[in-house]
Amino acid sequence: MYFKPQRGKIPEKKSYLTWLIPNLWKSRNFKKIPIANYGKLFVMGLKPTQLISLVKLSESLRNRRFAIASYALYLLAGRKLCLVAVLSTSGQIIGFNQYYFEERRTDGIHEAFIGVHPDFRRRGIARLMRSKAIEHFRRNGCDHISTDVDSSNQASRDMASELGFKLIGGPQGNQEPSLQRLKRFLN
Numbered sequence: 001m002y003f004k005p006q007r008g009k010i011p012e013k014k015s016y017l018t019w020l021i022p023n024l025w026k027s028r029n030f031k032k033i034p035i036a037n038y039g040k041l042f043v044m045g046l047k048p049t050q051l052i053s054l055v056k057l058s059e060s061l062r063n064r065r066f067a068i069a070s071y072a073l074y075l076l077a078g079r080k081l082c083l084v085a086v087l088s089t090s091g092q093i094i095g096f097n098q099y100y101f102e103e104r105r106t107d108g109i110h111e112a113f114i115g116v117h118p119d120f121r122r123r124g125i126a127r128l129m130r131s132k133a134i135e136h137f138r139r140n141g142c143d144h145i146s147t148d149v150d151s152s153n154q155a156s157r158d159m160a161s162e163l164g165f166k167l168i169g170g171p172q173g174n175q176e177p178s179l180q181r182l183k184r185f186l187n
């Protein structure tokens, strides 16, 4: 059973409470994502004060507005469900990796998006965030991470398969046909 009919999409407006509340409930006992220091870079859970910077980066990387439901979820549970890569010198957010619960009855978590600022790509930042996410969600009892990757996005697919994600089929539900679903089992 899903929180809403369309898988792989964060809802807009009216239906968002029926998505938000179960997400807050399922993550209520999660630990915060711990801060890890890699010299000039921190990887950590999103703090409420970083949300506006994350929204700006997200909207510059994706061709869409940040959903209202996402504002609410990551404001309240960003420290548990969203990793950010932050420059230690300036505090600038240069990458993020956001997650939510898509399904009510499983202990799987879904990756909504991973993105790195164009000036900081090919330095291993996305790989680092995803590796940290795998550790964090395993430690908090999730049994898998799912993600949808556009079949034309070779970079993202290569990185996912390197980190143990496996292709589990073609498009799911009402998703765009070019999306492929990958899963990383955590047990």
Ligand SMILES: CC(C)(COP(=O)(O)OP(=O)(O)OC[C@H]1O[C@@H](n2cnc3c(N)ncnc32)[C@H](O)[C@@H]1OP(=O)(O)O)[C@@H](O)C(=O)NCCC(=O)NCCS
Pocket (backbone or CB within 6 Å): 061, 112, 113, 114, 115, 116, 117, 120, 121, 122, 123, 124, 125, 126, 127, 128, 148, 149, 153, 154, 155, 156, 158, 159
């Ligand atoms: C995909 C994306 C997140 C990768 O971020 P990144 O920090 O540059 O990735 P990493 O440096 O950690 O790369 C890890 C691996 O991914 C693959 N990869 C990343 N970028 C690649 C590219 N442009 N071409 C080919 N392979 C690529 C490589 O296998 C790479 O390992 P390598 O550098 O040892 O060869 C980044 O390019 C991005 O933000 N793209 C736009 C948003 C997007 O498409 N997100 C994914 C959809 S959910």
